[in-house]
Amino acid sequence: METTPLNPARRRLLAGSAGALAAAGLGATGVVRASEPATSKAAVPAATTAAKPLPPYAAWKDADSVIVHSANTIETRRSAFGDGVITPTRELYVRNNLPPPDASILDDRDAWSVEIQGVKNPRTLTLGELKTLGVDTMATVLQCSGNGRGFFPHKPSGTQWQVGAAGCVLWTGIPVRTLVEYLGGIEGDPTYMTGTGGEQLPEGLDPNTLTVERSVPRDTLQDAMLAWEMNNEPLSLAHGGPLRLIVPGYTGVNNVKYIKRLAFTAEQSPAKIQQTSYRLAPMDAKPGPDQPSAWAMGPKSWITAPGAEGAPVKAGRALVRGVAFGGIHAVKRVDVSIDGGKTWKQAALVGPDLGKYAWRQFALAVDLPAGQHTLASRVEDTEGNVQVENRVENVRGYLNSSWRDHALTVNVS
Amino acid sequence: METTPLNPARRRLLAGSAGALAAAGLGATGVVRASEPATSKAAVPAATTAAKPLPPYAAWKDADSVIVHSANTIETRRSAFGDGVITPTRELYVRNNLPPPDASILDDRDAWSVEIQGVKNPRTLTLGELKTLGVDTMATVLQCSGNGRGFFPHKPSGTQWQVGAAGCVLWTGIPVRTLVEYLGGIEGDPTYMTGTGGEQLPEGLDPNTLTVERSVPRDTLQDAMLAWEMNNEPLSLAHGGPLRLIVPGYTGVNNVKYIKRLAFTAEQSPAKIQQTSYRLAPMDAKPGPDQPSAWAMGPKSWITAPGAEGAPVKAGRALVRGVAFGGIHAVKRVDVSIDGGKTWKQAALVGPDLGKYAWRQFALAVDLPAGQHTLASRVEDTEGNVQVENRVENVRGYLNSSWRDHALTVNVS
Structure with a gap:
């Protein structure tokens, strides 16, 4: 994809001896090594997975920051959210209900x-x-x-x-x-x-x-x-x-x-x-106008680092980071657990507050010993609503805010 | 420049009969019409001017949003600032004192x-x-x-x-x-x-x-x-x-x-x-360590729309917009003049406040009759410092915050 410059993760991948020829080959296609723009934060470059291609109307997305599910559904990788509050346009997810107009x-x-x-x-x-x-x-x-x-x-x-x-x-x-x-x-x-x-x-x-x-x-x-x-x-x-x-x-x-x-x-x-679409129907019900519509969002957060998508995590001091929002209310606080929800500590909200409809970045400094750890986060909004522990089951799988589902298990070495 | 997608301004330029072949030619280079990302806001596409090419390390900049002065000095066009507070990376100016490292x-x-x-x-x-x-x-x-x-x-x-x-x-x-x-x-x-x-x-x-x-x-x-x-x-x-x-x-x-x-x-x-560089030396002095260094910025603002770089302005209701910052203090208020500074009206600050070091967008609804008008803006910070009317003359031309110099003369029809 010549409109998507080669990113550092992919370049690292190519830097090994087996990749040297491939790197030279890419150079020959006109990718200028010195012309790198700001580049992907994704831990696992798309080149290592059986990635679907980006559709033409979104060909300018950063291929290494997204998962292409289909031409109309493109997801941002957990490792690509970064710590900068605003999601770059070329990393933002896409979901179209119909093909876009001409x-x-x-x-x-x-x-x-x-x-x-x-x-x-x-x-x-x-x-x-x-x-x-x-x-x-x-x-x-x-x-x-x-x-x-x-x-x-x-x-x-x-x-x-x-x-x-x-x-x-x-x-x-x-x-x-x-x-x-x-x-x-x-x-x-x-x-x-x-x-x-x-x-x-x-x-x-x-x-x-x-x-x-x-x-x-x-x-x-x-x-x-x-x-x-x-x-x-x-x-x-x-x-x-x-x-x-x-x-x-x-x-x-x-x-x-x-x-x-x-x-x-x-x-x-x-x-x-x-x-009938976008209705929250219980598992034994038929989605229809009597069921609640997918309207307002509730409090939700997730961990974005460290260790997303298998990125290596070294034992010792780490900053657990993530994003948290209240839906229709502002974020009041975020708590973080590194033991799968047994114990919690309040995280710091970092970066500028862009208003109640924006998300907040959060960070907590922890000591991570070697071994497997499950990192979780839980947000509370200014009205006292707390992110739910468990998803609300519904036929079409809408509005999952479960902190347990969104927890991240990492291997620290 | 294949890494820079064709923008609408340039496409409009090519849409005339004289441009049809050129457009077809561009199509043949692999620029897919349906793959437009967010595109330039610049009023005057680079294609109409004798533009210098972007240097390789910044080849990913939006060519239509910038003026390339040299390989190490690239300026954002006045018409490209938009109303969204954060300057997109591909539109941001570049100034390097030395060539960048490898x-x-x-x-x-x-x-x-x-x-x-x-x-x-x-x-x-x-x-x-x-x-x-x-x-x-x-x-x-x-x-x-x-x-x-x-x-x-x-x-x-x-x-x-x-x-x-x-x-x-x-x-x-x-x-x-x-x-x-x-x-x-x-x-x-x-x-x-x-x-x-x-x-x-x-x-x-x-x-x-x-x-x-x-x-x-x-x-x-x-x-x-x-x-x-x-x-x-x-x-x-x-x-x-x-x-x-x-x-x-x-x-x-x-x-x-x-x-x-x-x-x-x-x-x-x-x-x-x-x-000796970056010193504010009076016109009759030699720049050197006894002169003030170019350190903190003072209050400054400028109009970004309408009419920047010759963009057409229709007579009638218009929103005069621009950006304003206080340097090391927050913005308190912005006033706008449409008669070259004879009379002023307070503008509204719009959008989120990203903290005292960020700029604020401002807007004032005005009625613009046909004819030539000089639009100006003047910011005051929270310490009562007001943007200066006239530049402070100095040998090397640093820190120009003059509202008069930055005023925008537009032709309304």
């Missing part, structure tokens, strides 16, 4: 239009016009509803995500409340805010079977945003550009990509993705 | 070593060991001492930077105070903290003529950091990887790249770069 929708970003309904003065506005009406930036944790599905013992259908269908990124756009005020305020007393994606749907099919249209409680509009930049770059196609609805604290699917319609509605969307 | 120093980052002197237990530590001792993340404005030199009428020697030898980025590393405590504290009562860069120096020359070694007041250690990540990716060679000293609030040159020695010293470094 990239030509980015040719003239400002011409993209979005229809606003359920306000006193409903209108269609271009992105160019939105940009003159208001601007703000916020950090949110973006997490797929199914993140952690891979830990459910009943192997629910869907991508077997581990920890990495999540990231913390900066969004820039217009606050939805600013836009609503500009259009005269909400009309009546609708219960939901409903966003509709701009994916191309096949002809001759009931659109409700495929359309990405999600309804969330109306009051989420207070902190929601129509975003055109992520991490201070124009929003890529893979992440919903030119315009995406951001509902902070709500799982990824509610953050509708390529948004073409935002409506305040009495009812939830009739689309399948709202009515 | 990229092989990144082959085994954890093996890099740094000598700590002037503490009770002086030692050489590897980066691998530093990573077990402490970790924090902070945002700082990184700005070249000569940023704004291009506005000095006497055309000082050196790069003619306009606004873009600056950015706001996240650093992750070990706080220097944590490291100093670990080594038993400071020995005696030294006046300075002195960092030495690891660049290769030519043989047979007095090292003081070339070595990058800078001294700053000792107390800067309280907030300083030895950083191994920038924007949550391993620090690139272009920006000082594997390890860089960060002295927040101090100009770029004090943030020593490839740091191999950090010492607490009674005297300032004897190096030329400390003794």
Whole structure:
């Protein structure tokens, strides 16, 4: 992949005698040794695993930082999160419910239009016009509803995500409340805010079977945003550009990509993705509109270092690090265990606080003797909600926040 | 440049009939139209100007977001700053005092070593060991001492930077105070903290003529950091990887790249770069150790939109935006003028506050009638220091914070 520069982990791999020829060969393809940008933190380079290739619309992702499950599902490796709070765009997970629209929708970003309904003065506005009406930036944790599905013992259908269908990124756009005020305020007393994606749907099919249209409680509009930049770059196609609805604290699917319609509605969307998908059905129930929807996220954290994905850990002093978020509330504290949850110590929250919807980095200095250790973390939010010990079993494997499932067993030598 | 994906501005340029063949030609080189990552915000693509090529060690920069002055001096375009607070790594300016070391120093980052002197237990530590001792993340404005030199009428020697030898980025590393405590504290009562860069120096020359070694007041250690990540990716060679000293609030040159020695010293470094370069000499004086050194930055701001670099501005409602920082103090307020400084209005600070060393984004909604307007901004810090109206003239053109010089004249139609 010539657009993805060779990273140091892969270079180390090639540095052995057996790799010398391969390294020379790579050099010949035009990879300039001196042109390294900031590079992958992943412990296990993709070259050592039977990696699927990145799909064309996400070919610019850092192949060594991600696990490609399919063309529409790409996960960040646990070892790639680093300690810098904001997930780099080229390392962020991707989950598309449908193939993305043609990239030509980015040719003239400002011409993209979005229809606003359920306000006193409903209108269609271009992105160019939105940009003159208001601007703000916020950090949110973006997490797929199914993140952690891979830990459910009943192997629910869907991508077997581990920890990495999540990231913390900066969004820039217009606050939805600013836009609503500009259009005269909400009309009546609708219960939901409903966003509709701009994916191309096949002809001759009931659109409700495929359309990405999600309804969330109306009051989420207070902190929601129509975003055109992520991490201070124009929003890529893979992440919903030119315009995406951001509902902070709500799982990824509610953050509708390529948004073409935002409506305040009495009812939830009739689309399948709202009515029966993304429902938390108990194991003996059928997913459907009577079951809770995958909406707000709860408190969750996981260890990112040391020892993720088999990275070697030396006996002695170590800094146990990870990420923690509260979902819709801020992080109050994080505790860390190095004995699988028998005893806990409070970790330090490090780095800048980017607001209640962002995650916090945490760190605890420990002495790790040789042997096997299970590292775990547990976050408490400012409302006193504590990360659950055990997953809540459900048919499709949504919203796994179990600290026990997310613990990391490391071999120290 | 195959590692730099084609951006929308350039694609628009190629979309005209004259550009059709060129576009087809580019397609044939393997640039996949559907593989666009987040792309440049620059108004005027490099393709329209007689652009110098990016040097190999920074070939991964976004060519359309930067102005390449030379192999060691690359500036971010005013139109590329965006509204997302953190400057993307591929858009950040580069200024090297010497050519960077060979990229092989990144082959085994954890093996890099740094000598700590002037503490009770002086030692050489590897980066691998530093990573077990402490970790924090902070945002700082990184700005070249000569940023704004291009506005000095006497055309000082050196790069003619306009606004873009600056950015706001996240650093992750070990706080220097944590490291100093670990080594038993400071020995005696030294006046300075002195960092030495690891660049290769030519043989047979007095090292003081070339070595990058800078001294700053000792107390800067309280907030300083030895950083191994920038924007949550391993620090690139272009920006000082594997390890860089960060002295927040101090100009770029004090943030020593490839740091191999950090010492607490009674005297300032004897190096030329400390003794005579980076001195603020009045126009009739010779730069030398009696003149103030380019150390702490003062309050400064500039407009980034609308209309930067000739981007079209339509008459009517507009959001005037920009960036503002206090140097060593936090931003208190920003005022904006659309009549060249005759009248001012307070702008809103938008986005998350990343701490006193970061910059803030600001925005003011205005009505811009057709015609020519001069947009200006003026920041005040929490200590009551206000951005200066006029530059302080000095031989080498350092520390230009003049709001008048940085004003932006736009044509509205």
